[in-house]
Amino acid sequence: DAGVTQSPTHLIKTRGQQVTLRCSPKSGHDTVSWYQQALGQGPQFIFQYYEEEERQRGNFPDRFSGHQYPNYSSELNVNALLLGDSALYLCASSLPGEYSDGAFFGQGTRLTVV
Amino acid sequence: DAKTTQPPSMDCAEGRAANLPCNHSTISGNEYVYWYRQIHSQGPQYIIHGLKNNETNEMASLIITEDRKSSTLILPHATLRDTAVYYCIVRVGGSQGNLIFGKGTKLSVKP
Numbered sequence: 001d002a003g004v005t006q007s008p009t010h011l012i013k014t015r016g017q018q019v020t021l022r023c024s025p026k027s028g029h030d031t032v033s034w035y036q037q038a039l040g041q042g043p044q045f046i047f048q049y050y051e052e053e054e055r056q057r058g059n060f061p062d063r064f065s066g067h068q069y070p071n072y073s074s075e076l077n078v079n080a081l082l083l084g085d086s087a088l089y090l091c092a093s094s095l096p097g098e099y100s101d102g103a104f105f106g107q108g109t110r111l112t113v114v
Numbered sequence: 115d116a117k118t119t120q121p122p123s124m125d126c127a128e129g130r131a132a133n134l135p136c137n138h139s140t141i142s143g144n145e146y147v148y149w150y151r152q153i154h155s156q157g158p159q160y161i162i163h164g165l166k167n168n169e170t171n172e173m174a175s176l177i178i179t180e181d182r183k184s185s186t187l188i189l190p191h192a193t194l195r196d197t198a199v200y201y202c203i204v205r206v207g208g209s210q211g212n213l214i215f216g217k218g219t220k221l222s223v224k225p
Contacts, residue, residue: 004157033212042201042215045159056212090157092213102148104215105157 004106006091009095012041012112013081021109025093031055032068032074033103035090036105049074078111086113117204124222126196132189134219136202139183146205147178148213149187151198157216160200161187166197204210 005024025032031050034041036081049068050102054068067076072093078085092103119137126132138147146165150158162169162176164185169176175188189196201218205211 005119035213035215036115042199044215044219045214046211048212058212102150102160102163104160107157114209 002091006106010110017080017081023074023091025072029093030072031094032105034076037088044108081113118202120219125222126192128225132192134187136186138204147185148203150201153198197223
């Protein structure tokens with residue numbers, strides 16, 4: 001089992017550009033969440049996808065959008081990039097149910113905006 | 115905002131038990147406590163979670179006080195590879211609620 005995989009691992013973009021990050025969840029997991037982690041801070045929740053719908057959203061502007069496909073993989077899109085969007089972007093997948101063992105995280109995509 | 119309070123840093127001698135405290139005084143009756151750790155430049159790794167009973171797995175033990183206002187993560191025999199940032203999280207919003215991370219505790223295991 002490959003666990004949660006994210007691509008690309010590193011990315012450099014110019015201010016104002018758009019970026020798409022990709023995530024394949026752990027086998028059997030149907031829920032995908034995205035987090036942003038700035039240097040020295042804990043991860044901040046962006047949004048969660050389940051059954052191809054955005055189910056929950058954190059305090060992030062509409063420039064951040066996402067998508068989930070029928071195979072449960074997911075994309076995070078960020079438009080009009082700002083320097084402050086530079087961060088490690090983490091994808092986490094999980095199972096439904098009260099007793100699920102938490103979320104499993106990928107290794108993240110390091111986005112640098114210049 | 116995070117519902118937990120943790121010390122910013124702790125040291126532990128290799129081979130000794132590491133006891134990481136966490137306060138969550140506003141926790142609700144149906145909210146679980148989760149612990150994750152993050153080794154430098156990697157994604158967070160799930161360690162353990164619990165509701166009100168003490169829990170143990172191959173990685174650690176979780177002790178939750180009877181009033182559920184605090185908990186302690188115990189690494190029984192810390193190794194250098196346990197050096198990481200440890201996050202105590204109260205999961206809000208039910209079984210698929212999101213994880214609200216604080217700044218965690220930086221644990222340094224020293225030889």
